[in-house]
Amino acid sequence: MYFKNNRPVxxxxxxxxxxxxxxxEYALGQKLPSIRELGLTLGVNPNTIVHVYDELESRGLIRTESTSGKYVVSDxxxxxxxxxxYLEERTREFLSDIKEINISVDELILKIYEIEGK
Amino acid sequence: MFEVKQLNKCYGNKIIFKNASFKAEYGNIVGLLGKNGVGKTTFFNCITGVCDSSILNADEIKHTRFSYMPRFEQGEWNDTISDLARLLPVISDGFDKEYFKQKTDEIFKGKNLQLKALSTGERVALEFIITLSRNAQVYLFDEPFANLDSHYREFIKRELISNYSDDKLFIISSHDIAELEMLFSHVAIIKDHGISGLYDCERIRESGDTVNEFFMRETI
Structure with missing residues (x-):
């Protein structure tokens, strides 16, 4: 994974x-790597991974089993x-940027098809 | 909590530290940053008693178990790695023989080399393994990346993460900020004969700076 060095990791x-x-890629109910494992894979401080899992939990995506670790929620x-x-928010964000440079939605859709080769 | 209060140190007329203080919780990896010559190595030497200095809570610090990454001079060392494996546990309480064996086997592919036959990079890797094999509270690494190729750098980063625990404090002096900043939980900067408080690396990034940019600005 490539990190930007000027945004909290x-x-x-x-x-x-x-x-x-x-x-x-992570299935429902799947167990997530341990804090140290993920720290090793990504080459980052384990304290950072603790924050990652706290953040994901507060987003409602994972849950803690007190004895065995972190799991993707099964619901x-x-x-x-x-x-x-997520899709809604990202699309709105993106659209507001694009509208600022005076590109119509039709033009944008054409561009997307062009880039995607359709 | 590991704390150094009011450190004073000079070499002749040259003041290195004037009432410098340092404080960090165990369970962190702290980058000790500073321009060349500000006293990063001297700080390590002072707190471990390698050189004389005046420290307000010297008695307290004396009871801290340090593991200070040694620096072998290149020379006519006939001893081999297995000689070290035998000797080090004798002089160092709680030395982790298994870890030492496992990691030196990994780095030297199981060969029992003489120390004088090691390249500079291999020597640094060996010094690093010795440091982590010791049973200590505060681990001090002075420029652990000096002269190391990418493979050894990865090895060192991996071992730092693997051996990290809540009851250990790692302090790493380095100029390779960009390469290490993902490992650091905090950084402290030595300048003007003092040591800054700890800066949380994620906080620094939150303000849109890289740790390196932050360091550059703080040390103009």
Whole structure:
């Protein structure tokens, strides 16, 4: 994973895991790596990973089993709802940027098709 | 909490530290930053008693168990790695023989080399393994990346994360800020004969700076 050095790392990792949960790379109910394991994989301070998991928990994406670690929540409806909300928010953000440079939605859609090769 | 109160140190007429203080919780990895010559190595030498200095709570610090990364001079060392494996546990209480064996085997592919046959980088890696094999509370690494290739750097980063625990404090002096800043929980900056309080690295990034940019600005 590539990090921007001027944004809190725990946000960057939490965002990445959030997307992986929505994308299915982390399945519903799946166990997440331990704090040290993930720290080792990403080369970051374990304290940072503690913050990552706190953040994901507060976003409602994972839960703590007091004895055995962290798991993706198993509630499919809940994840689907959060995913829809994520899509909505990101699209609105993106659209407001694009509208600022005076590009119409039609033009934007054409551009998306062009880039995606359709 | 590890604390150094009112450290004073000079070399002849040259003042290095004037009432410098340092404070950090165990369970952190602290980067000790400073321009060349401000006293990073001297700080390590003072708190471990390698050089004389005046410290207000010297008695308290004396009871802290340190593991200070040694620096072997290049020379005619006939001893081998397995000689070290035998000797080090004798002079160092709680030395982790298994860890030492496992990691030196990993780095030297199981070969029992003489110390004089090691390259500079291999020597640094060995010094690093010795440091982590000791049973201590405060671990001091002075420029652990000096002369190391990317493989050894990765090895060192990995071992720092693997060996990190709530009851240990790692203090790392380094100029390789960009490479280490993801490992640091905090940084402290030595300047003007003093040591700054700890800065939380995530806080620094929150304000849109990299730790390196922050360091550059603080040490103009």
């Amino acid at each position: 725990f946000y960057q990792i939490a965002d990445d895991i959030e997307r992986k949960i929505y994308g299915g 499919e409806k809940k994840i689907e709802g959060l995913k829809r909300k």
